[in-house]
Every structure is written in structure tokens, then in C-alpha cells.
Amino acid sequence: MKMVMVSFYVDDLIIFGNDEQMIIEFRISMKNEFDMTDLGRMRYFLGSISPGFKLSKGEDGVKVDKTYYKQVVGSLMYLNATRPNMMFVVSLASRYMVNPTKQHLQVVKRALRYLKGTTKFGIFYKKGGEDELVAYTDSNYAGDIENRMSTYTYVFLLSSRVISWSSKKQPVVSLSTTKAEFIGATLCACQAVWLQRVLAKLDKNHEKLITIFYLAKTDSIKLVHCNSQDQLADVITKPLKLD
Secondary structure (H helix, E strand, O other): OOOEEEEEEOOEEEEEEOOHHHHHHHHHHHHHHOOOOOOOOOOOOOOOOOOOOOOOOOOOOOEOOHHHHHHHHHHHHHHOOOOHHHHHHHHHHHHHOOOOEHHHHHHHHHHHHHHHOOOOOOOOOOOOOOOOEEEEEEEEOOOOOOOOOOEEEEEEEEOOEEEEEEEEEOOOOOOOHHHHHHHHHHHHHHHHHHHHHHHHHOOOOOOOOOOHHHOOOOOOOOOOOOOHHHOHHHHHOOOOOOO
């Protein structure tokens, strides 16, 4: 059966269906009645994961082939090298390799559909900018509904260009948001120490390092509060809304 469906968002329309000719005719009829602008094929509606989405083991769910699931998730892991925005969903999907269900596979397929429409996305590096190593870190307190472990993330920028990022579960269960943030900041500091040493070997003239426990006192690492709207690490901490 041929059909056309229309989704309304205030004054925006998303038209889709299984017959291209019907879609074209509908668009023409709408333009004849209303002053409309055709923005072309939709590319930014589908995110990599639904905002606020929670995933669990779902032991009662319909099982899927483990090998196939591992292959698909494994292929997505390669993208983490150039697509930081995929880090959270890939990390989430990889937690259910043992007994994947249909729900887990749907999450992975949604990520693949998102990637299909954003093949030109990536990291752009250009010459210039201040020679400064800056990190953003964040934690999603008790985000795992199975064991209530928190997720910590960090994003490092050198000369305002992203060079290192991660999204992982914390190794212990935090009893408060403060503890979750401190653990995330500590693990981020460890990565900062390693990156500074790498940069020093590359002759980047960064400060000589001392024991990590004294880095904050000597200003080798400075902790600065970051507002949510400016928090770059949020995108790989939890499912976010567009705004």
C-alpha cells in the first residue's frame, strides 16, 4: 500500500513515505496553498540516541545473534578515532556483548542510520591558535540502571582542536554527585599528565612535571568551573536534547 506521512513541528514539516511520486505531488499541492521553503532531504532530525534514553540488560527480551552484534559494535568502535560524538552510544552498546537483545540491536541500528546521514562529519584541524592544553570533564551520576555506576568523560583540546576524548563507566559506585565528579576529574587529570609528557617529548615546551598529587598546588593543572551550555564533554556523557 502506498502512503505519505507528515510530521508537524510548529511550522516545520517532515514528509516521508514509500512512494516518491506521492511525496512530490504532496509537496507541490502544499506549495500551491501556502508560502513554503523546501529545505531538501532531512539530515539532522535523527540523533545517534534518543535524549534521556536508558538501556538495561533486558534478560526477558528477544535475543539476537551475539556474533553479528559484536561485529556491528566492533565496526563502530573504529569510528571513535574520528567521531567523538559517537563515543557515548558506542560505549553504551558495548556493555551488552554477552547477551544482546533486540532492543540493544535497535540502538546500534539507530546509530548506523545516523552515521549514514552524517558521513561528512569529522574532526577538522588547522594551523594556528594558542599552544594551550585544555580539558573538559563531566560525570553522569549513577547513570547505569543495572549497577548504578556513573559514567565519566573528558575531552582534551590543544590549540582549540580536540586531540583526546573518552567515555567510560567509573570503576566504583559513587555515593554522591560530588564523588562522581571528583573521580571523573581525577581520571581526567591522569590523562592530562600523560598528554603533557607526550607533548614534552614532542618538544612542545610544556612545564616539567612533578608528582600528580602536587599538580594542583603548582598550577600545572587548574580546575575551572564550566557552565552546562559550554561543557563540551556533555555530548559523550549522556543522551542530550538538541538544545
